[in-house]
Amino acid sequence: MTERILDHSVLGKLDTSPKVSFLFNGKEYEGIENEPIAAALLANGVRTLRRHEESGSPRGIYCNIGHCFECRVTVDGVQGMRACLTPVKDGMVVTGGGQLDAPVRDWRKNNG
């Protein structure tokens, strides 16, 4: 499990307001306004942000600073948003992509 670092010996106390609630894959979660979606989800113990388009294997953040696009999710209908640098807002609807059909490959498996 993960949790927030509320008190840090050098950085001090964490301000956890204002709180927002948002949906991820249809489930409601609480976050701190304007923290990245990925941080809000991790604070709720959610690591898997999407499934790989072809293999279906689970994926989460990798670089956490916008370079790798491993954290891509759909935010309020906009695809390909990076969860590590998109600020979470109240009422946001976030979905992680799932495995996509790969008909050509499926065909090859059975006929190759």
Add this chain to the structure above:
Amino acid sequence: MADLIIIGSGPAGLSAGITAAECGLSVLILDEYLKPGGRLLGQLYEEPGGKWWNGIEETRKLEKRAAALDLDIRLGTAVSNIEKEDGLWHVYTDRETFTAPSLLLATGAAESPVAIPGWTLPGVMSVGAAQVMTNVHRVKPGSRGVIIGVSVLSSAIAMELNIAGIDVAAIALPKMNEVNKDGANPAGVMDSLLHVSHMAPSKFVQFGSKLMQNDFMKKLGITFYPKGGVKMWGIPVMLRKAVIEICGTEQVEGVILATVTTNGQVVPGSEQRIDADFVCIAGGLYPLAELIGLTGCPFHHIDELGGYVPLHNEQMETPVDGLYVAGNITGIEGAKVAMSQGVAAALSIARNFGRQGLDDILREAVEYVGETRRKAHIQFHPEVAEGRRKMQQYWEEYEAAQERIAPEEPVVEKEVLQGV
């Protein structure tokens, strides 16, 4: 239209923006991140003398100065393309297109990944990702982690995790493969740690005092290669163990460690599993120079600077008219060097804009970059000064070649025309 567009609001970009505005230029800063500060935000370490370098505080100071100057900083704005037309730069973003006669690229650095079986599992992240989660967003990356890759950065971040109350089970090497030979063999890693010294009685003591004021490097030197590792803040640093696999089905559950020979070969039968719910990969930093690649600016590969670096001089000018660079895009160094480069770049830009009386200040600013480098507490490459010298040499060669070409230019043009 602004006089100057700066891409990147890290320590280099922010410092440049402040100085340029103080010189009377109108400045627009673009950054894709949700806060200004870049990689400075996550930094947290104790400096000699016991003072903490707190990146959030340092960023706040810069932000305050920027706000007093009314700097226009657009966050959440990712730059995807750059074009030059009729002497103006067009900067394309996911929002709108911006235009200015001068452009400063301060896009910083990125981390090299190291591919290890299992590395796509949720819970595996770059070591910088764990730093940002912990220090900036204040969410624990997990409760027990393993760090793969032994370097100044990974040991600094292990300490940061430790003081945030996160358990680091071990720091170990990655399994050696075709591409990571240096970072995966104990002798290579020791070599890179050893590089630094020329004067001190003990090479390691000098490493410890010059690169990081911590016991770890010293202990590392004294105890050379113990199989169980040496302990730093209670964390075993294992130069003779490599992570050969990251285990888990839906997310990280642990890693398989194995003993490696001094040249990085796995000793069969030595595998052992340790539990962890997150893994950090430290593959090293390289200059993030993709955008500047679009401008036609020449590049040089300089190991000491971390990889491919755009050609530039000490005044932070590139050979492309109106194009400047500052910060880690010019080579991997700490935030203080990045800030001093930002100031020098802004003074160059203002001078080239026709602002009078800046020659002396610019010269001092360039000297200050060198001084900051010499005094740096963290050095990512021990021979960084040599890397800088190489770049300056490439610049001089480039200029000399231009001068040789210049007088003949009309002739060349004529020949081309005749050819057509």
